[in-house]
Amino acid sequence: MLSIDEKLKKLKNLIASYGSCAVAFSSGVDSTFLSYVAKDVLRNNAILISVEAQTLTSRDKADMNSYSKNIGLKLIKVPCNQLKIDNFIKNPPKRCYYCKYALFTKIKEIAKQNGKDIVIDGTNARYSRDYSQGMKALEELDIKSPLKICGLTKDEIRQCLKKWNIKASEKPSSGCLATRIPYGETITQEKLDIIRKCEDYLLNLGIKNIRVRLENKNARIEVMPNERSFFFNESIMDNIYDTFRSFGCTYISLDLRGYRTGSLNEILDKGMNQNEWWRIYRYKRC
DSSP, X not given: OOOHHHXXXXXXXXXXXXXXXXXXXXXXXXXXXXXXXXXHHHGGGEEEEEEEOTTOOHHHHHHHHHHHHHHTXXXXXXXXXXXXXXXXXXXXXXXXXXXXXXXXXXXXXHHHHTTOOOEEOOOOSSOXXXXXXXXXXXXXXXXXXXXXXXXXXXXXXXXXXXXXXXXXXXXXXXXXXXXXXOTTSOOOHHHHHHHHHHHHHHHHTTOSSEEEEEETTEEEEXXXXXXXXXXXXXXXXXXXXXXXXXXXXXXXXXXXXXXXXXXXXGGGGSSOOHHHHHHHHHHHHO
């Protein structure tokens, strides 16, 4: 098994072999780390391309500008209306595939216009079911995932960023806002706005890692297990309830298990494949 230093050396050699590239930059931990390495190896032969999508969290939008300035590479922002992607807004279990395919098709076009034939992304060596759907799209579009190729995990990436004194090392994963909406429930701008407002409100209260799952305008709050006790106060609960109601939520609850990645995939873990689940869900809605 390779050490972190050996993996990093392998990564730098791989990126050097590209000659030049465009980094798909989201301001998340992985793409930020990859951008710093690309800058170190390729200098100005690398550029950053970010998609201005409706599903970005407020934190990621803010970090995109500040992080890119610190990295020192040219940042190109690409507007993209995800709500025009029909198979995305229908929100089937393959939602991530349809979204990634559309977004990275656009990124490839912009990269080509800027003289970059290779696009790389920050998928690491351990990825969830959501990522596996996205990976299929990336593979079909020939997007390179050097962190995955070199075996770098999220924990190892955080260790490197911390060693380099880069702020992103402590940044919680956020994912896209569409992951807060259960499969089969139509994705709308209104729902995304409600989720963003709710999560921003809780972040401003000091919660570090938060997901607000929204089903039929009923909000289920997920926080890290060690942050659940924050809610055990009547005044705090009342304020959150009133605020969420003002944002458009009907019922508000706290998930007693706490935050875990891909909790809305749990229904898919009960022995049903995605096609079976989608057929049953559509039948129930009729």
